[in-house]
């Protein structure tokens with residue numbers, strides 16, 4: 001006859017998992033889906049399932065060896081710092097664990113990238129209103145996302161709610177006396193809002209209004225020049241630190 005579970009066994013079965021007790025190798029062994037295969041300058045992003053609970057692992061060691069060794073810890077530190085600063089916000093995943101200096105684990109949100117909603121009916125007006133609310137919420141907490149113009153960083157849940165991921169490029173407001181940083185922060189907040197305009201133009205152009213923010217209006221010519229300098233720095237670091245084979249796939 002099967003024995004009745006003890007009180008302690010029952011408690012353990014309903015207690016949420018302590019994700020911090022798992023090593024990176026153990027977490028990777030429990031991977032069930034790969035959202036993004038690492039390589040070049042890109043990390044592995046994978047779904048981890050343990051005892052029926054799910055979390056997402058972002059592991060910079062999936063990038064090319066030199067890139068992972070030199071840049072991986074910086075990217076991991078940046079993204080975990082942003083998630084820590086946004087603990088109070090529902091707009092982004094929760095940070096669950098940092099198994100080593102190149103990887104972190106975050107809460108899983110059942111969702112699809114906004115570009116991959118095939119059969120899901122979305123009320124775009126409600127969606128974009130909520131997206132703007134969420135973006136303004138993280139700005140209030142002192143963080144500009146700074147990579148929302150890449151639509152793969154906006155996820156949509158089955159209930160039509162936005163979730164923002166990939167905070168590695170974030171910019172923080174900084175101290176009150178730091179006027180330069182404040183000025184830049186406000187510009188980056190505008191860039192975040194311009195991502196909404198970009199997505200509206202693609203998915204629901206009828207919702208674009210005069211109040212929507214357009215990128216050219218934010219920074220003018222100097223801003224566009226700064227952007228292309230940034231893109232060049234990224235290209236150069238990629239060609240120095242990653243292999244040709246993975247660069248071509250990237």
Ligand SMILES: Nc1ncnc2c1ncn2[C@@H]1O[C@H](COP(=O)(O)OP(=O)(O)OP(=O)(O)O)[C@@H](O)[C@H]1O
Nearest residue numbers: 035036042043045056093107108109113152165166
């Ligand atoms: N917390 C999460 N919950 C559910 N899915 C997630 C989560 N985090 C990431 N993903 C999935 O993994 C994908 C890649 O994540 P992320 O953008 O952080 O990595 P990336 O290396 O920047 O990839 P990309 O270059 O494609 O943007 C997301 O577009 C999303 O589909």
Ligand SMILES: [Mg+2]
Nearest residue numbers: 152153165166
């Ligand atoms: Mg991304």
